[in-house]
Amino acid sequence: MVFHSLFIIAMALSLDAFGVALCIGLNNSVKTKDRVLFAGSFGFFQFLFSILGAYTGFLFNRYIASVPSIIGGALIAIVGIMMLKEGFENKDECPVIKPGMVIILGISVSIDAMVIGFTTLHNVGNKFVILNDTIFIGAVTLVVASIAFFIAKYLKRIEIVSKYADYIGGIILVIFGIKMMFF
Template sequence: MSLYSLFVIALALSLDAFGVALCIGLNNGIKRGTKVLFASSFGFFQFLFSLVGAYAGFLFNTYIASVPEIIGGALIAIVGGMMLKEGLESKDECPLIKPGMFIVLGISVSIDAMVIGFTALDNISSNLVILQNTLFIGFITLLMSMTAFIIARYLKRITVVSKYADYIGGIILIIFGIKIMFF
């Protein structure tokens, strides 16, 4: 997988975390340490879930059956469609910020990373390359989350902005899934 393709995947996956981080950042009661905790959680779980997905995909392809590129591309496009569906659902309020919520939100924005790891990162034969790719995905998510918190300082009055992150991420994943299936 090229660095460009990996970057596009990482960027698309990180947009869920970006939207949630933007929403959290719009809350005036959130302190800097809490923002770092949320961003770190988002990056860690994106890394962990894409790593688990990559190894699960590798084991599935090795010992059960190979997942053809058309099925893998279709699954990625379906994840994109699910992100679009999430964007269409009402998100008028930010998630409640309670103790331990950074873990719950970190997991919830990272579930799609497992599917992407299973379908897009499973054909890599080197453990080091899988680790590097999944670390890259987690790092991009960390950067995007921190960027969202910085942007939120300036967008405190425009709460509708976080809604569009799901749309953009979903469209990118659908296009990438179609690219895998047909090109």
């Protein structure tokens, strides 16, 4: 695959992780360790799902292409609802920091990478090229999610953003999840 095409695909795939990372980063209870775990999870699962999709794409291309968006969208919307609920309860505990959420969110923002593997990457044919392409997709996602956390650090200094971060992040995730499921 031509580099600029691969880069565009990697950037498009990483936008889900960017949005989720931005929402998570706005929460004051999220620590640096958690940001690193989330960014790493997003990058790892983008790599894993794109390589799985590439190697199994010829079998599943016709039957699973529409299901991943629905599952990923539902998971992201559920996390958004949890963030809204947390904002209403006004606790100091962040729902996305609970055990297992790093994996759940990593999977939910990366399911579309499997579709790309099904439809695009499996056509390459060479195992080493597929491995390089999928590693590149994971690395781009890691960098983009890290940038989102960096941006969120400065956005939450704005008083109104910091005060209503759970509501803003929750609403964004619910809308994003609905968009993934139906559009």
